[in-house]
Amino acid sequence: MKIDPSDLRRVSVFKEATDDDLSLFVENSILRMVEEGEFFFFQGDPAKYFYILVSGKAKLLQSNPAGQQVNLRTINEWQMFGALGAVRPDAIYPATAQALEPCTALAIESVFLHDALQTRPYLNFGLMQLMTGYIQEMQERYRELATERVERRIALTVLRLAAQIGKRSGGEETMVELPLSRQDVAEASGTTIYTVSRVLSDWERRGLVETGRERVLIKNPHGLVQISEGLDQ
């Protein structure tokens, strides 16, 4: 398989590269074929090469010491991955890269990219764009974990308390009334009164509940069930 250097311009980091640079990268690359289910590298290996996926699909996954796996991202054609060795010479791969389909990729020594970075601002900007994109994505996921999970927990707590001490209210449509303060809900759900206030205000805006002093009225019981099951997104 022959790689046309100009194809490399499809890699976001190389968008602004000169033809000479692209040829240089191709000349210094090794073409690697990886079968479906096989690996490019493992989490913890020294990050000696970075890769550009030419064909196929791969995923980056991380596992904790107990072996539990998290998929970090999917890599598509003409995406660069495993490039952190270019910035930190002693880096190890923080994740494992596994082929989801039969893959072809260019492997280039991290040191080569490291040296190229010294004299080519476009590469620096390209990598920074890649990194800031990753950071933004991670911040979003972190926010989801930190806030959306707590919303589910509070919904479940309110439903449990409703089942135990709630009183039916409303006419045709069922509503459930709870004699609880925000502090009570916070204690029962193992979170803070600030978080409970934020979540309840949001629910109130969405017409799911009505709150007062020592009182929570569930106006849309099914809506709360959906939140508790994470089905409302």
Next chain:
Amino acid sequence: METKTILQPLMTVEEVLKKLPDSFVVFMNRKTKCVGCLLQRFCTLQDVSATYQIPLQELIAELEEYIPESNQIKRSSQ
């Protein structure tokens, strides 16, 4: 007379499941979240019908298919 087994729109899911335990299948088939839900003792058949957009009479008819034989005889003889 055992005429109580006929379901009413304002009966709660809890009451229905207590009277006709086998009727849980209907809630499952209709893909409702009612079986195992914490709000069973509040939600009425009318609520279920509105939430999942199942015509009320259809829902009641499906549930009543699970009335045990012995009761059905009494019901039809009322």
